[in-house]
Amino acid sequence: MLSLKQTLIGLSAALLAGCFPTFPDEGAIKDLRVVAIQQDPAVAVLDTFPFPTVTLTALVVDPTDPELDASSHAWSLDLPDDFEGAELLEELVPAAPHTEQITVDLNALAGGVGGRDEITPPDFLPATEYGAGLLPINYVVDNGERDREAVKFLNFLVPDFENAVLPAFGPAGYRPVDAYNEALANTPETPEGWNANPNITKILVNEGEQTIEGEMLTNGLSAIDIGLVEGGAGVRFDVEVEDDKLAVDVDVQLYWTHGTPGLPQGEEGQPGGGFNATNPDGDPSKCVEPAEGDPEAQDSEGFGSGSDLSEGFEPDRAFGWTAPCAVNSGPMRLFLIARDDDGGVSWQELRVTLDE
Numbered sequence: 001m002l003s004l005k006q007t008l009i010g011l012s013a014a015l016l017a018g019c020f021p022t023f024p025d026e027g028a029i030k031d032l033r034v035v036a037i038q039q040d041p042a043v044a045v046l047d048t049f050p051f052p053t054v055t056l057t058a059l060v061v062d063p064t065d066p067e068l069d070a071s072s073h074a075w076s077l078d079l080p081d082d083f084e085g086a087e088l089l090e091e092l093v094p095a096a097p098h099t100e101q102i103t104v105d106l107n108a109l110a111g112g113v114g115g116r117d118e119i120t121p122p123d124f125l126p127a128t129e130y131g132a133g134l135l136p137i138n139y140v141v142d143n144g145e146r147d148r149e150a151v152k153f154l155n156f157l158v159p160d161f162e163n164a165v166l167p168a169f170g171p172a173g174y175r176p177v178d179a180y181n182e183a184l185a186n187t188p189e190t191p192e193g194w195n196a197n198p199n200i201t202k203i204l205v206n207e208g209e210q211t212i213e214g215e216m217l218t219n220g221l222s223a224i225d226i227g228l229v230e231g232g233a234g235v236r237f238d239v240e241v242e243d244d245k246l247a248v249d250v251d252v253q254l255y256w257t258h259g260t261p262g263l264p265q266g267e268e269g270q271p272g273g274g275f276n277a278t279n280p281d282g283d284p285s286k287c288v289e290p291a292e293g294d295p296e297a298q299d300s301e302g303f304g305s306g307s308d309l310s311e312g313f314e315p316d317r318a319f320g321w322t323a324p325c326a327v328n329s330g331p332m333r334l335f336l337i338a339r340d341d342d343g344g345v346s347w348q349e350l351r352v353t354l355d356e
Helices: 004-016 086-092 106-112 175-185
Strands: 033-040 053-061 072-077 101-105 130-142 147-159 199-205 210-213 224-229 234-242 251-256 318-322 332-339 345-354
Touching (some): 033 130, 033 332, 033 345, 053 072, 053 130, 053 147, 053 332, 072 086, 086 101, 101 106, 106 147, 199 332, 199 345, 210 224, 234 251, 234 332, 251 318
Parallel strands (some): 224 345
Antiparallel strands (some): 053 101, 130 147, 199 210, 199 234, 234 318, 251 332
């Protein structure tokens, strides 16, 4: 058996010799896939009555069925059978049939939050102490040929109902009234642990040929058509985001159903680019057409692959993509996904048409 030292030496030698491993590209969507699930709001704060509702939306992509006409959807609470209160919590998820989006009514939690039973809850509770909670929600999509499963942890914050300062009525100087007003004045606008979903605020196409911002952005509700592109030609995207925390902590990724990540090498008008498996010479006349039955979303080549150009371009969050020479099935779809460190997510779909 090889020792750890021998294994590391052998791995180092392989790397130095140029034998870099090639990994499948996460951004290449080749068949049915759950790319992300968004919770809106990203963290629900249960300090108002009735409790707020939460929307869960799955970004499901089937390259050959963009409308998901052949797919069925199922959401469920992912709890063990012996979990105490499971029957009550099951009311959170609406009854089937389901789509890729559901609304979760958190008022099913009201029976178990530990409040004072003899007190009718007020419309608003000032609170500085919150407990974090989460519920695992299971999602399954099935298109008849394959199924995909994902779990989304629904995040919420619950005030300390047991020790909450309740509203009181009476003259100024009456201690319960003063205590409530003092607690209300000291309640932070957002409790610790709260999080918002990031926002994509601007997308530049080819360094300003198109600028998508403001009301042009649909926040995932629909796709944005960015027009025609020649086969083998590269397209650059620069993305700006905002978040309730530092925007530098928001990760942006590019996903695609057709084409190849990265820009063609030496393409005119582009400041650089990397090797492209579909079009290695950067010449649209030499790009390779996808064969029938082959996945049209192609991987890049090299160590780790990827379409992120941030290391070579300024500003950060720059991405490259190269169009295929032919499209066998489905529209060409690109997805820019923004994720923060606390589970918030948002996206924007872009569609491109091949100029034939």
